Amino acid sequence: xxxxxxxxxxxxxxxxxxxxxxxxxxxxxxxxxxxxxxxxxxxxxxxxxxxxxxxxxxxxxxxxxxxxxxxxxxxxxxxxxxxxxxxxxxxxxxxxxxxxxxxxxxxxxxxxxxxxxxxxxxxxxxxxxxxxxxxxxxxxxxxxxxxxxxxxxxxxxxxxxxxxxxxxxxxxxxxxxxxxxxxxxxxxxxxxxxxxxxxxxxxxxxxxxxxxxxxxxxxxxxxxxxxxxxxxxxxxxxxxxxxxxxxxxxxxxxxxxxxxxxxxxxxxxxxxxxxxxxxxxxxxxxxxxxxxxxxxxxxxxxxxxxxxxxxxxxxxxxxxxxxxxxxxxxxxxxxxxxxxxxxxxxxxxxxxxxxxxxxxxxxxxxxxxxxxxxxxxxxxxxxxxxxxxxxxxxxxxxxxxxxxxxxxxxxxxxxxxxxxxxxxxxxxxxxxxxxxxxxxxxxxxxxxxxxxxxxxxxxxxxxxxxxxxxxxxxxxxxxxxx
Amino acid sequence: xxxxxxxxxxxxxxxxxxxxxxxxxxxxxxxxxxxxxxxxxxxxxxxxxxxxxxxxxxxxxxxxxxxxxxxxxxxxxxxxxxxxxxxxxxxxxxxxxxxxxxxxxxxxxxxxxxxxxxxxxxxxxxxxxxxxxxxxxxxxxxxxxxxxxxxxxxxxxxxxxxxxxxxxxxxxxxxxxxxxxxxxxxxxxxxxxxxxxxxxxxxxxxxxxxxxxxxxxxxxxxxxxxxxxxxxxxxxxxxxxxxxxxxxxxxxxxxxxxxxxxxxxxxxxxxxxxxxxxxxxxxxxxxxxxxxxxxxxxxxxxxxxxxxxxxxxxxxxxxxxxxxxxxxxxxxxxxxxxxxxxxxxxxxxxxxxxxxxxxxxxxxxxxxxxxxxxxxxxxxxxxxxxxxxxxxxxxxxxxxxxxxxxxxxxxxxxxxxxxxxxxxxxxxxxxxxxxxxxxxxxxxxxxxxxxxxxxxxxxxxxxxxxxxxxxxxxxxxxxxxxxxxxxxxxxxxxxxxxx
Numbered sequence: 014x015x016x017x018x019x020x021x022x023x024x025x026x027x028x029x030x031x032x033x034x035x036x037x038x039x040x041x042x043x044x045x046x047x048x049x050x051x052x053x054x055x056x057x058x059x060x061x062x063x064x065x066x067x068x069x070x071x072x073x074x075x076x077x078x079x080x081x082x083x084x085x086x087x088x089x090x091x092x093x094x095x096x097x098x099x100x101x102x103x104x105x106x107x108x109x110x111x112x113x114x115x116x117x118x119x120x121x122x123x124x125x126x127x128x129x130x131x132x133x134x135x136x137x138x139x140x141x142x143x144x145x146x147x148x149x150x151x152x153x154x155x156x157x158x159x160x161x162x163x164x165x166x167x168x169x170x171x172x173x174x175x176x177x178x179x180x181x182x183x184x185x186x187x188x189x190x191x192x193x194x195x196x197x198x199x200x201x202x203x204x205x206x207x208x209x210x211x212x213x214x215x216x217x218x219x220x221x222x223x224x225x226x227x228x229x230x231x232x233x234x235x236x237x238x239x240x241x242x243x244x245x246x247x248x249x250x251x252x253x254x255x256x257x258x259x260x261x262x263x264x265x266x267x268x269x270x271x272x273x274x275x276x277x278x279x280x281x282x283x284x285x286x287x288x289x290x291x292x293x294x295x296x297x298x299x300x301x302x303x304x305x306x307x308x309x310x311x312x313x314x315x316x317x318x319x320x321x322x323x324x325x326x327x328x329x330x331x332x333x334x335x336x337x338x339x340x341x342x343x344x345x346x347x348x349x350x351x352x353x354x355x356x357x358x359x360x361x362x363x364x365x366x367x368x369x370x371x372x373x374x375x376x377x378x379x380x381x382x383x384x385x386x387x388x389x390x391x392x393x394x395x396x397x398x399x400x401x402x403x404x405x406x407x408x409x410x411x412x413x414x415x416x417x418x419x420x421x422x423x424x425x426x427x428x429x430x431x432x433x434x435x436x437x438x439x440x441x442x443x444x445x446x447x448x449x450x451x452x453x454x455x456x457x458x459x460x461x462x463x464x465x466x467x468x469x470x471x472x473x474x475x476x477x478x479x480x481x482x483x484x485x486x487x488x489x490x491x492x493x494x495x
Numbered sequence: 496x497x498x499x500x501x502x503x504x505x506x507x508x509x510x511x512x513x514x515x516x517x518x519x520x521x522x523x524x525x526x527x528x529x530x531x532x533x534x535x536x537x538x539x540x541x542x543x544x545x546x547x548x549x550x551x552x553x554x555x556x557x558x559x560x561x562x563x564x565x566x567x568x569x570x571x572x573x574x575x576x577x578x579x580x581x582x583x584x585x586x587x588x589x590x591x592x593x594x595x596x597x598x599x600x601x602x603x604x605x606x607x608x609x610x611x612x613x614x615x616x617x618x619x620x621x622x623x624x625x626x627x628x629x630x631x632x633x634x635x636x637x638x639x640x641x642x643x644x645x646x647x648x649x650x651x652x653x654x655x656x657x658x659x660x661x662x663x664x665x666x667x668x669x670x671x672x673x674x675x676x677x678x679x680x681x682x683x684x685x686x687x688x689x690x691x692x693x694x695x696x697x698x699x700x701x702x703x704x705x706x707x708x709x710x711x712x713x714x715x716x717x718x719x720x721x722x723x724x725x726x727x728x729x730x731x732x733x734x735x736x737x738x739x740x741x742x743x744x745x746x747x748x749x750x751x752x753x754x755x756x757x758x759x760x761x762x763x764x765x766x767x768x769x770x771x772x773x774x775x776x777x778x779x780x781x782x783x784x785x786x787x788x789x790x791x792x793x794x795x796x797x798x799x800x801x802x803x804x805x806x807x808x809x810x811x812x813x814x815x816x817x818x819x820x821x822x823x824x825x826x827x828x829x830x831x832x833x834x835x836x837x838x839x840x841x842x843x844x845x846x847x848x849x850x851x852x853x854x855x856x857x858x859x860x861x862x863x864x865x866x867x868x869x870x871x872x873x874x875x876x877x878x879x880x881x882x883x884x885x886x887x888x889x890x891x892x893x894x895x896x897x898x899x900x901x902x903x904x905x906x907x908x909x910x911x912x913x914x915x916x917x918x919x920x921x922x923x924x925x926x927x928x929x930x931x932x933x934x935x936x937x938x939x940x941x942x943x944x945x946x947x948x949x950x951x952x953x954x955x956x957x958x959x960x961x962x963x964x965x966x967x968x969x970x971x972x973x974x975x976x977x978x979x980x981x982x983x984x985x986x987x988x989x990x991x992x993x994x
Contacts (some may be wrong), residue, residue, distance in 0.1 A: 398642070404638075411679070412685070427676060430671075431668055434667070434671050438668075442660055442664065445652060445653055446653060480570060
């Protein structure tokens with residue numbers, strides 16, 4: 014009895030959000046359309062309360078629950094808090110967009126909250142099945158969210174593509190997990206690690222399983238050569254959903270990689286390092302070069318995401334504590350940048366008008382110097398130009414890679430970063446050097462404007478003082494992995 | 496308060512222009528641009544005044560870093576906010592602050608759209624460039640170095656000529672490519688020493704291969720900025736399209752960032768590689784001096800001509816660095832400061848004509864001296880200085896470098912001196928075609944001579960060029976101790992013992 018109580022308390026934030034999501038789904042049935050704003054308020058309150066629960070439950074030590082299938086450590090708590098923060102920003106940025114497009118419904122909020130729970134389980138999973146369950150909860154919610162605007166053919170197509178490819182990836186992941194299970198006789202992360210110590214005779218089977226696991230992970234991350242779904246899904250989804258897909262799930266995916274590769278399979282590090290290396294280099298090349306050819310802003314950011322994933326893999330492939338810290342720093346920076354970037358796209362959209370082409374940014378400096386300035390910070394940050402956060406993100410992962418001895422890969426990455434800078438500069442060129450084609454004033458709620466400004470300025474401010482964020486990542490990773 | 500100020504002189508020099516730039520941004524109102532202009536001017540002058548104690552309180556006998564200040568900035572990477580200057584940096588800092596004032600005045604009536612953004616761009620850029628000259632921590636330096644690209648990128652792109660987008664993106668990508676390789680070198684050095692402190696790098700022994708690779712990474716970054724032949728092609732484009740202020744800052748200061756960085760980073764960190772590659776560097780410098788001077792001769796666009804002339808003159812600077820003697824190095828520093836004044840003045844002169852006729856082509860003019868006699872006097876004076884006439888500052892630097900080069904090798908000096916002929920040829924030929932002869936067309940006939948504002952800035956620059964040409968001692972006194980110390984640093988091999 015005592016055990017169950019302990020288990021429940023450890024997973025309290027997850028349980029709380031699940032209950033609230035179901036309550037929201039029910040409550041929505043009894044609310045008039047004009048009162049939907051309460052659903053929004055309730056969702057935000059849920060995240061806030063969950064943040065409180067996570068924060069107050071936090072201890073620097075590692076605690077396990079549900080017969081070691083679930084873990085509560087520093088990394089999971091920090092990432093969960095980031096997930097709440099990111100999701101809360103998504104709610105703020107997407108509210109008006111959804112209202113104007115008749116998508117402001119209870120389902121959206123319930124599905125996003127379910128996705129949040131999925132991410133939390135991915136972050137806290139300590140057993141391959143738990144991890145897989147979290148991933149599926151996240152993915153299924155996302156498939157449904159992409160198709161939320163069900164009369165939109167483009168969105169439906171994107172959802173279909175996402176679903177089919179995602180299911181394939183899940184299958185590969187599961188297959189890989191089953192092989193590892195066959196070799197070790199356990200699904201528990203720590204037990205697998207233990208069983209593989211000194212294991213040499215079944216190396217080939219293990220590697221085969223590893224290949225499947227890494228492919229599945231790469232699919233979910235959107236790393237080359239498993240990136241095909243990314244641009245189509247980004248473009249086809251309603252921008253509010255793109256905002257979600259492109260941002261917080263990467264935090265969960267980071268933890269997922271850490272749990273599976275670093276905690277379960279450190280004995281195979283030499284093998285997965287090589288796989289990550291190939292994917293990292295290809296992602297940076299394909300992401301940066303293909304982005305140049307895009308005219309659609311969402312597609313461009315999709316390719317930009319692929320290249321960022323490449324840089325994150327640079328940190329992970331170093332296979333050192335430093336590398337993981339810096340990869341986490343990169344992921345957090347990436348999420349902040351993406352939230353601000355897509356937030357600005359949402360800000361520029363109006364009723365009946367989607368600001369999704371690069372052309373729509375033309376002359377933004379003359380329409381609204383402030384928004385143009387914010388977007389400029391985001392673009393320079395994505396390009397990795399100091400004094401923005403993106404610079405330290407790139408700087409630190411490259412440092413980790415150099416420390417691991419990948420000198421020429423680092424040189425290659427910086428050359429590709431120059432290629433990448435070109436398309437970010439093009440956005441700035443459109444905003445600052447061109448004459449506006451569209452003079453309609455920007456209409457957005459005050460809370461969104463303020464929070465978006467804080468979000469984008471944070472890229473500059475943290476860029477000037479990155480120490481606290483870095484310390485947080487060091488704390489999270491070293492406490493959980495050492 | 497005063498004590499606080501004197502202890503943080505460098506921080507004040509860096510942040511005064513940046514903060515005034517931000518303040519100027521908040522006065523953005525194109526209907527009342529004068530508020531913005533006066534505020535910007537006040538900020539620029541204040542920034543210059545703040546930098547003056549660097550000269551008055553400088554200890555001339557000490558060749559090390561003075562006015563040092565710092566605190567731990569990002570302990571996770573052991574990055575410090577560490578500032579300090581020696582006798583080589585201070586003249587360049589003063590040059591930067593001074594040029595910013597000139598740029599603000601020169602833009603007074605010329606810039607009509609988005610005045611606040613223009614002024615803010617140049618003020619912020621000025622602070623960042625001062626930061627580059629006094630950062631003693633590699634990452635701090637890198638942040639200033641890169642951040643400085645952003646306002647210049649915007650300045651060329653927003654207020655530039657018809658082909659500005661191409662020029663500014665080319666400029667940005669070229670420079671970014673170089674800088675990122677430099678960043679890799681910094682990270683490598685960090686992994687060796689565990690710190691980003693420049694002083695630690697000076698002491699770090701490195702095998703020759705590592706030194707050569709580091710030197711080449713720095714070389715790409717700095718050679719692009721100087722610019723050295725053959726990575727100079729962004730400069731003429733950027734100059735032609737930039738607004739006058741942008742050209743002035745580019746020529747007077749931005750190019751010096753590259754030269755200065757060779758002295759501060761590439762050479763002392765990798766001295767053996769610097770010696771090892773000196774033949775290569777000298778060859779590139781001589782090609783720049785001779786070949787680019789010939790290219791300048793063929794230009795039809797005045798700004799392009801001056802841009803090529805800048806590259807050729809910067810060739811003197813790099814030549815002075817890599818002959819490794821006192822005279823050459825000191826001459827190179829004098830040449831940097833002098834070129835700052837002269838090229839700024841030349842671009843301002845083109846700006847004066849461009850504001851009136853809206854053409855930079857030499858053939859659009861002729862006989863300007865008839866309608867603008869005062870202006871013609873200034874232009875001829877600066878042209879003489881540019882071609883190295885004795886008693887102007889242009890002569891001092893070039894002469895010192897040539898003397899230094901003779902000590903090293905007669906043929907270096909011989910080739911370098913040809914510029915005194917070529918330089919005179921392209922500059923004077925341009926002057927002849929633009930200013931002398933019959934009045935060429937109605938545009939020229941309608942020209943009005945300098946107004947008070949233009950007269951003021953050109954006269955100030957002319958006085959400085961003359962003063963430095965007749966009495967360069969204050970400048971050389973300042974740099975002397977630091978140059979000697981730098982040379983002794985360069986003379987020590989850093990190869991690990993036993994290899």
